[in-house]
Structure formats: C-alpha cells, structure tokens
Amino acid sequence: MKYDILIKNGKVIDGTGRPGFFADVAIKGKTVASVKQNIPSSDASLIIDGTGLVVSPGFIDVHCHTDWSILDGPWDDHQERQGITTQVAGLCGTSPLSPEEHFRDVLQGTGLRTNYALMVGHGTIRKSMMGDAERAPLPDELRKMKYLAEKALDEGALGLSTGLIYAPGTYSATEELKELAAVLRRYDAIYATHMRSESDAILKAVDEAIEVARHADVRLQISHIKVILPRNWGLGPEVIRKLEAAMKDIPVAADQYPYTVTGGGFYGPSRLVKGWPVENRESDPDKESESFARFERDFRAPKNREELTSHVRSLLDERGGPRQFIIVRAKTQRIVGMTLDEASDALDAPAEILCLEEILASGGQFAMVYEGVYEPEMIEFMKRPWVMVGTDGVPGAFHPRTHGTFPRILGRYVREKNVLSLEEAIRKMTSLPAETFGFSGRGRIAKGFHADLVIFDPETVTDKSDFVRPHAYPEGIKWVFVNGTAVVKEGQPVDAYPGVPLRREN
Numbered sequence: 293m294k295y296d297i298l299i300k301n302g303k304v305i306d307g308t309g310r311p312g313f314f315a316d317v318a319i320k321g322k323t324v325a326s327v328k329q330n331i332p333s334s335d336a337s338l339i340i341d342g343t344g345l346v347v348s349p350g351f352i353d354v355h356c357h358t359d360w361s362i363l364d365g366p367w368d369d370h371q372e373r374q375g376i377t378t379q380v381a382g383l384c385g386t387s388p389l390s391p392e393e394h395f396r397d398v399l400q401g402t403g404l405r406t407n408y409a410l411m412v413g414h415g416t417i418r419k420s421m422m423g424d425a426e427r428a429p430l431p432d433e434l435r436k437m438k439y440l441a442e443k444a445l446d447e448g449a450l451g452l453s454t455g456l457i458y459a460p461g462t463y464s465a466t467e468e469l470k471e472l473a474a475v476l477r478r479y480d481a482i483y484a485t486h487m488r489s490e491s492d493a494i495l496k497a498v499d500e501a502i503e504v505a506r507h508a509d510v511r512l513q514i515s516h517i518k519v520i521l522p523r524n525w526g527l528g529p530e531v532i533r534k535l536e537a538a539m540k541d542i543p544v545a546a547d548q549y550p551y552t553v554t555g556g557g558f559y560g561p562s563r564l565v566k567g568w569p570v571e572n573r574e575s576d577p578d579k580e581s582e583s584f585a586r587f588e589r590d591f592r593a594p595k596n597r598e599e600l601t602s603h604v605r606s607l608l609d610e611r612g613g614p615r616q617f618i619i620v621r622a623k624t625q626r627i628v629g630m631t632l633d634e635a636s637d638a639l640d641a642p643a644e645i646l647c648l649e650e651i652l653a654s655g656g657q658f659a660m661v662y663e664g665v666y667e668p669e670m671i672e673f674m675k676r677p678w679v680m681v682g683t684d685g686v687p688g689a690f691h692p693r694t695h696g697t698f699p700r701i702l703g704r705y706v707r708e709k710n711v712l713s714l715e716e717a718i719r720k721m722t723s724l725p726a727e728t729f730g731f732s733g734r735g736r737i738a739k740g741f742h743a744d745l746v747i748f749d750p751e752t753v754t755d756k757s758d759f760v761r762p763h764a765y766p767e768g769i770k771w772v773f774v775n776g777t778a779v780v781k782e783g784q785p786v787d788a789y790p791g792v793p794l795r796r797e798n
C-alpha cells in the first residue's frame with residue numbers, strides 16, 4: 293500500500309491561518325505523505341470519512357502541569373480527548389530538575405500518549421540549592437543555580453519557567469531572575485513567567501517580566517495571561533500596550549485558558565471560615581472534622597456568629613459581591629449552579645448567612661467558585677495574534693480547564709461568540725506554539741510534517757466539563773493521531789502510546 297491512512301473529504305485547516313480547503317490527507321508511517329484532492333481510496337489500508345469534519349494539526353498545549361502526576365499513572369487521557377497531541381509541562385517555576393531522568397522514568401512507566409516537552413522551573417532549582425530560604429542567593433549558590441539551569445537545558449528543557457507568587461519563587465528579586473535568565477541566551481531558549489502579580493500590581497509585574505527577558509535577550513512568554521479582581525478590571529489594555537511595545541526589542545507571546553474562574557477561585561469552607569484547614573490532597577480528615585465542630589459551636593453562639601458573618605461579608609464584597617460567585621456544591625440542590633445572589637434571592641436569605649448555613653447543613657461540603665476575571669477583558673487578550681492556548685491543566689483538580697480548554701475555544705468562542713475565525717483559533721493552537729516553542733515539523737498539515745492530527749466536528753465540538761462536573765470529557769473530537777498512530781478513534785480513547793519526548797532542538 294502506498295499509504296497507511298487516508299482521510300477523505302474533510303475540510304483541511306492547515307494551522308497557518310489561511311482559509312480552510314477541501315482535500316484528502318494521507319499518512320504513511322509517522323508522517324503526512326500527501327495533501328491533495330481525490331487521492332484514490334485504493335491507495336490506503338484505512339479510510340476515514342471526513343465528510344462534514346475539520347482536519348487540523350494536533351493541538352499544542354503550551355502550559356500544563358502534567359509533570360506533577362504523570363509518574364503516578366495510569367495515563368490520564370484528558371489531553372488527547374480534547375485534541376492535544378503535544379504538551380509542555382514544568383511551568384510556573386515547578387518542574388523535574390533533570391528532564392533526562394524524568395523522560396526516562398516516564399517512558400519506563402506510564403508511557404506517552406502525546407508528545408511531551410518540559411521547561412525547567414526556577415522554583416525547583418532554587419529549592420534544591422537553598423530550600424525555602426527567604427533571602428537572595430549567595431554568589432556561590434547563584435553560580436550553582438545557573439549550572440543546574442544549564443544542565444537542564446543541555447538535557448532538552450525548552451527554557452526556564454518562574455512562579456513568582458509561589459514559594460520559593462516569590463523570595464527572588466528581579467536581579468536573581470535576570471542572572472538566571474541570562475543563561476537562556478546561548479540556547480536561544482524561552483523565558484515563561486507566572487508573573488509576580490496578576491492582580492493589584494500587574495503593571496509592575498509586566499514591567500519586571502519584560503526587564504528580565506530584555507536583559508537576557510530572549511523570548512518572553514507570559515503564562516495564563518489575565519487580570520484578576522473587579523477593582524483591576526480595565527487594566528488589560530495597558531498590559532497589552534506594554535507587551536506590544538516590548539515586541540520592538542524581543543519576541544513576546546502569552547498563553548491563556550478560556551475561563552473567568554482562576555485556579556485560586558475555589559471557595560470551600562477553608563477560604564470562607566478562618567482557621568479551617570486548607571483543602572488539598574493532604575488535608576487531614578481529623579482536622580477537618582475538628583474545624584467543623586468548632587464552626588458549628590461558633591455559628592450557634594451569637595457573639596462568634598457575628599464575627600463569622602462579617603468575615604464572609606467582607607470577603608464577598610472585596611471580590612465584587614455575591615454575583616461573582618457560583619455555587620458548585622450545596623445541601624440545597626436547587627441552588628447548585630446558581631450565582632450566590634440568585635441563590636440569596638431564591639432562598640430569601642442574605643448571601644453571607646446562606647453560605648454559613650449551607651456549610652453547616654452540608655457538613656462542610658459547601659463550595660463556590662469565584663469569577664475573578666472579566667470575560668470581555670479575557671476576550672481582548674484572546675483576540676491578540678500572539679496569545680496562544682494553554683490549559684494550565686492539573687489532573688484531578690476542581691477546575692474544568694484541564695478537560696475542556698481547547699474544545700471550549702472552538703465551541704464557545706469560535707462558533708457561538710465569533711471572537712475568532714476557526715482558522716485563526718487553530719493557528720493559535722498549532723503553528724503559533726510550534727514556532728514559539730521550537731517544534732519543527734509540527735503545528736501544520738503539510739507533506740513531510742509529523743502526522744499529529746485532529747479530526748473534529750465544527751458544528752458540535754464543545755467542552756462538557758464545568759465546576760460541578762470538572763472531569764467530563766468534551767464532545768465532537770472524533771479522531772486524534774500522534775505521530776501517525778490513533779490515540780482517539782471515533783471519539784473513544786485507544787490504548788496506544790505513540791508520544792515522544794520533545795527536546796529543545798537548537
């Protein structure tokens with residue numbers, strides 16, 4: 293046979309941004325072998341009917357945290373189910389210290405269903421040298437940190453990531469970041485930053501990011517770009533202006549997930565009630581029930597109840613009021629999915645009292661999410677030609693972005709809201725990230741390119757995950773190929789591991 297797989301009669305959107313066209317796509321081995329009209333069916337062993345479907349390059353997720361969980365296995369297939377064929381992990385300052393060891397462990401363990409690349413985290417490097425010390429590194433420590441960054445780059449890391457709101461990244465001064473980022477220049481590697489602020493101090497944080505990248509003379513990637521808190525809404529255009537002005541000197545780009553709730557937007561009892569242990573994987577059931585008992589007592593005592601109430605009231609007010617909160621878990625089922633002000637009307641109770649009573653009634657299970665991002669401002673970022681897509685995915689977390697990011701853009705923001713043309717959206721998911729992160733031979737459909745492909749229905753593609761069901765898989769993604777092998781077939785996952793580690797190429 294001339295070809296292994298032939299996709300007939302689909303609309304090819306090739307990733308470059310040019311208008312879609314009707315053609316057949318033939319795959320031989322791991323490569324796209326031909327893209328033209330009327331390739332005879334007799335030339336291939338497997339024929340896929342693409343009538344009514346779009347054939348696009350596989351999506352590239354430039355921002356995820358898969359490295360946190362990939363070695364725990366089994367492979368979690370939320371990536372390929374939304375059309376992702378390449379993912380970049382190690383962001384926000386946290387990564388494996390040695391890409392080489394990590395890739396080896398992954399290939400010996402769960403294997404790879406998508407291609408997989410890594411950044412090296414500044415936080416990880418810093419922690420390995422100086423723990424959680426809240427001070428500048430000594431000259432010798434800094435020298436060793438640079439050495440570790442170089443070692444990771446030599447092993448194939450694409451660049452350096454920072455997470456400047458997290459410990460220990462937050463303890464570093466701009467000078468330290470400049471020193472470390474300067475290591476990247478020799479490798480022509482990328483500097484990706486979770487900035488020091490996405491909220492009140494965002495403009496200063498943007499200046500710092502530009503200063504670091506400009507000093508190092510390297511490519512700047514702003515991670516999960518957004519402006520948080522209603523009092524800061526409206527700063528978006530100034531963020532854009534600053535970044536576009538910096539493009540005169542250095543290449544600048546960003547990534548974004550299409551949600552108005554951020555990773556810090558979960559408000560269970562630990563955020564609403566002082567002294568409640570923080571909700572996380574290690575949270576201690578004994579401490580939880582102890583906190584609940586104390587809460588129950590306080591809530592019944594008029595004096596403490598007033599303090600509890602005023603705390604919740606000021607917390608809500610500071611975030612734009614009850615209308616910014618959506619209830620995702622409650623004892624009263626009919627308020628699940630409502631905004632807090634809707635629920636407050638429906639139950640005829642003040643919002644802060646409603647929260648506390650629901651915490652009590654649900655045994656501490658009540659939870660809301662907070663919409664800290666203004667959708668029109670998010671859309672302004674989305675429209676910029678240099679903003680690509682990153683899930684910021686954390687497997688197992690409460691946020692639906694891990695399962696829904698790419699289909700949500702294709703459904704909500706392309707088909708429903710016409711924010712982007714389909715061709716432009718796909719360019720942002722494919723050739724733009726491939727060129728920015730240096731994946732040659734990927735991100736486009738053309739003869740000789742790697743056969744990373746997605747076939748989807750543009751009329752039905754949509755995300756199904758939300759804050760009530762964050763782990764629901766999207767719809768409309770029909771076939772996904774990684775290096776010529778199907779990992780999704782007719783909408784269902786296939787038990788195949790054709791992904792490869794992608795190392796920095798230059």
Ligand SMILES: [Zn+2]
Pocket residue numbers: 383384455486515516
């Ligand atoms: Zn981050």
